[in-house]
Amino acid sequence: MATGHLAGGTAGENGSLAGLRAEVAESWHRSAAAGVRADVSEAPITLPADQLQDYRAAHPLAAVFPLLDDILGQAARDTGAVMAVSDAGGQLLWVCGASAALRGAESIGFVEGSNWDERLAGTNAPGLALQLDRPAVVLGAEHFRSSVQAWSCAAAPIHDPSTAGLLGVLDVTGGSEVALPQTMAMVRAAARMAESELAREAGARRRTEPPMRGTHVQIEALGRAEALVTVWSEGVSSPPLRLSRRHSEVLVLLAGADRGLTGDELALLLYDEDGGSSTLRAEVNRLRGLLGGELLLSRPYRLAADLAADWLAVEARAASGDVRRALRGYRGPLLPQSIAPGVAALRDGVHGAVRQAVLNSGAADLMSTWTRSAWGADDYEMWVAQRASLTPGSPMRALVDGQLARLDREFG
Known part of the structure; x- marks a missing residue:
């Protein structure tokens, strides 16, 4: 198992964001805004042991885990790494690998039932892949928490082929071998293989059911x-x-x-x-x-x-209180270049609904995501609300105060 920081964009010794890749720096901001502490060694357990077996047995990825274990799990064992499969909420459902690697993973809380959503565990590849809904690599010191910086990880999302909905994430965590391009290629290929198998099974079911009409x-x-x-x-x-x-x-x-x-x-x-x-x-x-x-x-x-329609889904999620998924699905204003009066009214309605839901949530990380977007960077009210949601010692306070000062200078 490799220790120390690995090649790639890394943080400075004092925790500066200088040198981090842009997507990793954004994740650090979200982690800090969510209140994750860099000095906490383990990720939280959100799926207790007495619930784990039944939960994962009912999960759609249970049907393809044997395939993933046979292909990628064995490769992880052979290289002294760990393979993990999470659900769409970041909860690790299966963790397998070489014995020594599993013991090391336990020291950072990388175990079945733990949650590696970046809001809870800080920047990491499974959490970043969930947030971005695409493959992600986090190397060494790019991890937000100090205890994880001896590790590197590569992860790819797995989608339901019938609905395109996110089912979970496939991850390989280990040492310097994870930094190799071949590792990411293997993880992506295994994730696509899982989706193909799910599609094959869905196709077999459809052949015994009446076809979808209309x-x-x-x-x-x-x-x-x-x-x-x-x-x-x-x-x-x-x-x-x-x-x-x-x-x-x-x-x-x-x-x-x-x-x-x-x-x-x-x-x-x-x-x-x-x-x-x-x-x-x-x-x-x-x-x-x-x-x-x-x-x-x-x-x-x-x-x-x-x-x-994507905007209708975002509105529905915001109205139901599922603010996190609403914000994740909000990729920007509706047809932003349109000047058609009816489109402008719809655009304002969707934008206002998501914005108000984020404000009402009181969640610092959601407000941080909004203010770091192109459409929310000058949202003074959101910056003020974000500041009020931060704990007194939050490292985000200086950044938020600086942005409020900028807006005061620019707009009076």
């Missing part, structure tokens, strides 16, 4: 100048389609109108000034040609499909 549409428009649309028909999906800005506006407006819109209503929401009925009809006809006549109906204009 048309289903998924729209992604948060943080995008142009919407991305995927259409499923009888269970088969089309390639994602990127719409023009005007077609994106039309689709977003219709997605928000359950009963449909008349031509006059759609025109008022779409144009600053009277765009003319012929212009609107031409735009809708072109969009119908792209999506299919059976999907976009007239009199009134409406979508004849089951609909999923």
Whole structure:
């Protein structure tokens, strides 16, 4: 087992963020804002031993853990490392590896039932992969907690192939061997293999069930100048389609109108000034040609499909109190470059709902994520609320005070 700091971006001896990769520095900020202490040696246990076995037996990843253990787990044992599989909340469900490595992992609390969400355990690869929803590597001194800085880890998320929802994270933790590109490649390949196996099993189940009927549409428009649309028909999906800005506006407006819109209503929401009925009809006809006549109906204009949209999901999560997932799904304002009046109103509504949910949460790490975004950097009220949520000795206090001073200078 390698000890000491490994190659790559590292923190200075005094804990400075200088030299850290940007995504790691952001994670340090989130960890500090959540109140994680760098001098705490172990991660917390959030899944007690008496609940662990039943919980993981019912987890979807239980079906592919034997495959992961046979492939990546054996490689971890052979190299003196540890393989772990977590759920979508960061709880480690399975940890396996060489005996000496497992004993070392116990000293930092890297054990089954412990939680490595970065809000609880500080910056680490499983937690970062959960936060970013993509593969992540954290090397040596890039870890937030001092006790973990003798280790390095590489992790990749595993998704449900049917819904694209996050199921958990696959991780390899060890010494200098984890810094090699081959390790990350193996972890990513094993995660994709698990998803393929889950898809194969889901396909086998579907062959014994009636096929999904009707048309289903998924729209992604948060943080995008142009919407991305995927259409499923009888269970088969089309390639994602990127719409023009005007077609994106039309689709977003219709997605928000359950009963449909008349031509006059759609025109008022779409144009600053009277765009003319012929212009609107031409735009809708072109969009119908792209999506299919059976999907976009007239009199009134409406979508004849089951609909999923990223901004609607974010609003629902914020309304239900699931602020963390709402903020994670909020990739930016809805069609941010659109000046269509109806889109602007929808954009303001979604943005305001997420912002207020973050404010009401009182969670310093969520407020920190907001103020470090492009759309929240100048949000004075959020900075003030973030400052009020910090403990007196928080290392984040100086940063927050500095940003409030900047806004006072710039805006008075």
